[in-house]
Amino acid sequence: MSLVPPPRRSVPVPEAAAVLAVLLLVAAGLVGLLTAGRAAMVTVALVAVALLHTLLTAAETRRYAERLARQEARFRALVSGGHDLILLLDEGLRVRWQSPAATRLFGLTDADVLGRPFADLLHPRDRSRAGAVFAAVRAGRPPGLLAARLRDGRGDWRETESTVSDLRDVPEVAAVVLHVRDVGEWRRLERRVHHLAVTDRLTGLANRRELRRALTVRRAEPGEPATLLVLDLHGLSEINDGSGQAVGDRVLVEVADRLRAAAGPDDLVAGLAGDEFAVIAEAGSVPAYGLADRLLTTLTEPYRLPGGPVRLEVSIGLADTTAGSADDVLRQADLARRRASQLGRNRVEWYDAFLEEQLVRRLDLERELAGAVTRGELDLVYQPVHGLVDRQPAGTEALLRWRSPLLGTVLPAELIPVAADLGLLDEVGQWVLDRACGQLAAWSATSPLLWMAVNVTPAELTAPDFVTRVAATLARHRVAADRLVVEVNEDGLDTDLPTVVARLAGLRSLGVRTALDDFHAGRASLRRLRELPLDLVKVDPRAVGGSEPEQPLIGVVANLGRRLGLEIVVEELESAGQVDRAYRAGCRYGQGFALSRPATAERVEAFLEEHPSPGALT
Structure with missing residues (x-):
């Protein structure tokens, strides 16, 4: 407990004066009461009270004004800072x-x-x-x-x-x-962050996110439909590998500049991912196709690099922006772009529903083909090759089939391109070679002179170890080399003709027979017969002519084949008339539905037992 007495509260001067005045009045009232009576005293008291109220009210007003001034000063200090x-x-x-x-x-x-x-x-x-x-x-x-x-x-x-x-x-x-x-x-700052969020940092173009937003907005707007172009550059990875990432980035920046220069003022140019770009063309189908054609021209012009000029290939797909959501339009344009790439690049393709069916089928094939060999889904059927003199089987061709549980039976025309794109050609080709040689060995007891033809692509043939693998496969199955015929299709040989010639010569040095498949009898094809080391030529059925040809080419091909020491096999014979014309032209062998259809190994074996092979290919 504090021993110091609390300080006395001081009374403000105005209040003290008021109290003193009241006290004086009260005192005067008491004196008046004594001298004048009760009425005078009451009057004095009322006057005192009124005076006290006036004095206290004035004091309170002053205090309120002072407090208001302090609050206003405090408010001004707050708002001014x-x-x-x-x-x-x-x-x-x-x-x-x-x-x-x-x-x-x-x-x-x-x-x-x-x-x-x-x-x-x-x-x-x-x-x-x-x-x-x-x-x-x-x-x-x-x-x-x-x-x-x-x-x-x-x-x-x-x-x-x-x-x-x-x-x-x-x-x-x-x-x-x-x-x-x-x-x-x-x-x-907000605009800067937004710019970074919707812009490709290297090229300064809009990015995929901004493209999707623009497609969504554009679809909701009335007026003429716009067109989306999706572009893919081919060859940029080779520039990165050969000259470095910095040089590749320079090419991308120049690509962006060329796109901006070619696009219209209202068009949106975007970078999607690496070597993929897109343009929203504010135009209908015809002007948009014209823009795509101009882009194809400008983007395939040479790019000046430190090591010398280089060229890129371009694939462009187009889709209408009203086709669906932003993702739908992007998917459709990309499907068209993929189709352009598959058809040989440096071309423009429009999206359509049939195209989507084809590409969806292609995606299914790519997904399922991986592992098909391991799962045991590949199969071979065999189509005999007949002698046209006695109509007896002289050889047979192994034809690949993929028995997919999900996709059904897939023929080589679909299977081989997919295998090539997936890098599975060697695996699939080795399986075919091994199975065909195994089957040929199994038929040796009843048909010791029957030969077997297998098909290979130019890419398989030019592999460095192809001849070695063929020799090892023949040795493993104990099959004579001259009973194997390796067929290569004429299309695609010009890509690396010297290597093709070397591999065919290597096969012949083993004793393996070589054949050129799907021969077209054109001027370039006739010249190629002299360049390639061949034993057989399988002639396109058009060379035989229709039901009443005016000048069938088969006679020309047969005569040339005899002069070059080649045997002619006419394939895809569909009618007795075609078979007869091939025979009269001097062709020794024929193949097609008019003679026999492809069949399983068991059915062909039964057929061979009924029609023994009369002789080997000589």
């Missing part, structure tokens, strides 16, 4: 008052602002939006947010956000109150 400009607007939305921070934040003086309509301070394009916000707030809705450009004291437009509140019913305020904040720096 704040980050917001506060404006009070009257009924006509004129500025009645602005906070002291106006000069510091916006360079605005009272002379610049007070008495002026608030709309005069705003950018003309923002005034209608401001009017809508004021109308909504004054109609009783919650405080609104107004984004508008405000002219500062230097005449510059500043991006601001204002909270608008209607306090006209509050007597102390009686105004529409705005809290105005400069958001210019935030907006610039």
Whole structure:
């Protein structure tokens, strides 16, 4: 407990004077009571009370005024140091008052602002939006947010956000109150972040995200439909591998520049991923195709690099932007682009429903083919090759079939291109060679002179170890080399003709027979017969002619074959008339449905037992 007595509370001077006056009046009243009586005393008391009330009321008013002045000073200190400009607007939305921070934040003086309509301070394009916000707030809705450009004291437009509140019913305020904040720096940062989010950093083009947004917006807009172009560059990976990533990036930047230059002013050019780009062409199908053709021309022009000029190949797919969602349109254009790539590149393809069916089928094939050999899904059927003199089987051709549980039976025309793209040709080709040689060995007891033909692609034939693998397979199955015929298709031989010649010569050195399949009897094909080391030529059925040909080519081919020491096999004979014409032209062998159909090993074996092979290929 404190031993120091509490200080006495001092009585303010006005209150002390009032109390003293009252005491004097009371004393005078008592004296009057004694001398004048009770009525005089009451009068004196009333006068004293009135005087005391007046004195106390005046004191309270002074104290309230002093407290109000302190609060106003505190408010001014707060708003003058704040980050917001506060404006009070009257009924006509004129500025009645602005906070002291106006000069510091916006360079605005009272002379610049007070008495002026608030709309005069705003950018003309923002005034209608401001009017809508004021109308909504004054109609009783919650405080609104107004984004508008405000002219500062230097005449510059500043991006601001204002909270608008209607306090006209509050007597102390009686105004529409705005809290105005400069958001210019935030907006610039926001735009920068947005730019980074929707832009490819290397090329400065829009990215996939922005492309999808633009497709969604474009689809919702009325008017002429736009067209999406998806482009794929071929050859960029080789530039990266040979010259480095920096050089590859330079090429991508130049590609972006060429795309911008060729596209229209309203077109959106985007980079999708690495060597893929896209353009939303604000045009219908015909102008869009014209743009695609121009892009194909400009993008395949040489690129000047430190090591010398290089060229790229381009595949372009087009789709209508009204075809569905952004993802649907992208998928369709990409399917068309893939089709253009499969058909040989440097071309433009439109999307259509049939194209999608084909490509979906292709995707299914790619998915299922991997592992088909391991799962035991590959199979061979055999089609005999007949001697046209005695109509007896002289040889047979192994034909590949893929028995897919999901896709059904897949023929080589579909299977081989997919295997090539997936890098499975060697695996599939070795399986065929091994199975065919095994079957040939099994038939040796009943048909010791029967020969077996297997088909290989130019890519398989030119593999460095192809001849070695053939020799090992023959040795493993103990099959004489001259009973094997390796057929190579004429298409694609020009890609690496010297290597093809070397591999065919290597096979013949083993004793293996070689054949050229699907021979077309054109001028280039006739010249090739002299260049390639061959034993047989399988002639396209068109060389035999139709039902009544005027000048069948088969006679020319047969004569040339005899001069070059080649045997002619006419394939795909469908009618007895074709068989007869091939025989009369001097062809020794024929193959086709008119003679026998492809069949399983068991059925061919039964056929061979009924029709023993008369002799070998000599």
